[in-house]
Amino acid sequence: MxxxxxxxxxxxxxxxxxxxxxxxxxxxxxxxxxxxxxxxxxxxxxxxxxxxxxxxxxxxxxxxxxxxxxxxxxxxxxxxxxxxxxxxxxxxxxxxxxxxxxxxxxxxxxxxxxxxxxxxxxxxxxxxxxxxxxxxxxxxxxxxxxxxxxxxxxxxxxxxxxxxxxxxxxxxxxxxxxxxxxxxxxxxxxxxxxxxxRDTELTARLVEVSRSRARLVDAFELERRRIERDLHDGAQQRLVALSMTLGLARLDLPVDSPAGQQVARAHEQAKEALAELRELIRGVHPQVLSDRGLPAAVEDVAGRSPLPVDVDLPLPGRLPAAAEQAAYFVVTEALANVAKHSGATRARVGGGVTGVAGDWLVVEVRDDGVGGADPAAGSGLTGLADRVAAVDGRLLLSSPAGGPTVVRAEIPCG
Incomplete structure (x- = not known):
């Protein structure tokens, strides 16, 4: 003993x-x-x-x-x-x-x-x-x-x-x-x-910590939206204008001239930078999530994935913003991990609202890869769990050797 x-x-x-x-x-x-x-x-x-x-x-x-x-x-x-x-x-x-x-x-x-x-x-x-x-x-x-x-x-x-x-x-x-x-x-x-x-004092402190964490999550999301808005209305518009200007200049110059070739390269680089900036804006806070909700945002992510992704995410309507944002983050990060680490040929995103009062949002990402996912290996799963825990949810992982790998997030939305 x-x-x-x-x-x-x-x-x-x-x-x-x-x-x-x-x-x-x-x-x-x-x-x-x-x-x-x-x-x-x-x-x-x-x-x-x-x-x-x-x-x-x-x-x-x-x-x-x-x-x-x-x-x-x-x-x-x-x-x-x-x-x-x-x-x-x-x-x-x-x-x-x-x-x-x-x-x-x-x-x-x-x-x-x-x-x-x-x-x-x-x-x-x-x-x-x-x-x-x-x-x-x-x-x-x-x-x-x-x-x-x-x-x-x-x-x-x-x-x-x-x-x-x-x-x-x-x-x-x-x-x-x-x-x-x-x-x-x-x-x-x-x-x-x-x-x-005392137990009552511990409960009061736990409530205070939970409220503080909720305020931090809200402040973080507001900051993400501000950054997205500034990038969309500022840097993106300037790159669009630059790309259009270079495109017009490219039309005015002979294709085989040195100046024409330099302008053509600058035009292509400007378009690549614009595409990268748009991808960055989607990662910061996608506008489609705010405008059309989680199913449309997940469909958008699936359409841009290098792997075929099936989406089955029926929802009764719009959910609280914090729940939608956390679920979207889980889907995007999980699909990124599938593309980078799993060796899968196909993935599926499913889920819906569960619970007696419909107060839980469940999102599940499944792939047919080799399995063996380990949160300690730096694949971003720890960050996913922290993000879900920030809204009082939980993340479940099943990834036996040989597959399949299933990432399941349960997020309160009541």
Whole structure:
């Protein structure tokens, strides 16, 4: 058994326990608890004295926020110290303030239940817990040293008691391991119960993270649309004008003349650049997706694929933009992977809306290639999974050796 906490380590066989780092880690935990408790007591005495002496002044009014701040700092150190006797990390229960500045920070913290739990833990630690730490650490150090030093400091000790005194001091050390570890594990369990986030706090943070991720996805899509619009209305129009100008100049020059040949090459290069720019614009954000929806956009991608692609994607109507964009991204990237890596001769794009309320969009890309697709091989599958996860969907891959390869995206659209 691999012990994850000091309390679990107590169940190990005695010799294995004494050879493990758990006794020393427990002693370090309690020793650092003494130092942290002493600092907490000094901070509380200082702030309490200032609050009483300067009660009518501004400094006195700052005593309570100061104590709250001390509780937050002590709790932060305590969560880090827990790693000495508990391998599972203790997470910070606090939310990030919505605005910068100390006022926003203070307003956010004073409204959080976690802040007042930490303040209560500060008081309990200063009044009781660190004293127990001090008592146990002192006893573990003092009692063995007392026995082992007795033959050297007590001249009245009979000579026949010298060896038993030394052996007794050494023998106490292994026995002291158990109360030290038991209290360290109990103290850590108390700290975790008080200072770790509650389920409601974790849920609130998860909701906040989900909303933040949704805002980032929306901002990303807006930026993609802006880039597409700027390229379409700016650079593309200039290239069209340049290509037309070169085409007219090409008509005015003799075909066999040096100038005519140079203009002809420039005209062809301008047309190639225009074609590449149009392909880039489709990749950034295809206009057909915004105008006609996902099925038409997928048909457009399939028509430009170097492989024959069958499309069967019946949808009841337009879906949320985020779902359509994520599905389009999956189809384009999956078809690109089919063309580059699969050795397939044909591919198929299928899917539709599923679920009791029609709240899931399923898109599936299948090919008849050699299979063996590996997300770790850099084929873009990890990026596909991340893109789908950004809209709370999931990506499934089936690619046995010999094929076929199936990439399936399930995207919420309700």
């Amino acid at each position: 691999v012990a994850r906490t000091a309390l679990e380590a107590l169940t190990l066989p005695p010799l294995r326990l004494l050879r493990s780092p758990w006794p020393w880690r427990s002693l370090a935990y309690l020793g650092s608890g003494v130092l942290l408790g002493l600092a907490s007591v000094l901070a509380l005495i200082t702030l309490g004295t200032l609050g009483v002496v300067l009660l009518i002044g501004v400094v006195g009014l700052l005593a309570l926020p100061g104590m709250v701040w001390v509780g937050i700092v002590v709790a932060r150190f305590e969560r880090r110290r827990l790693r000495l006797v508990d391998t599972e990390p203790a997470y910070d229960p606090h939310r990030r303030p919505g605005r910068p500045g100390w006022r926003a920070w203070l307003s956010t913290r004073t409204r959080e239940a976690a802040t007042w739990r930490e303040f209560g833990y500060l008081l309990v630690s200063a009044l009781a817990l660190w004293w127990i730490d001090l008592l146990l650490v002192s006893a573990v150090l003092y009692v063995p040293l007392m026995f082992m030093s007795a033959p050297f400091v007590d001249s009245d000790l009979p000579i026949y008691l010298t060896v038993p005194s030394l052996l007794g001091g050494i023998g106490i050390l292994p026995l002291a391991t158990y109360p030290i570890m038991a209290w360290a594990g109990t103290r850590a369990a108390i700290a975790r119960a008080v200072l770790s986030p």
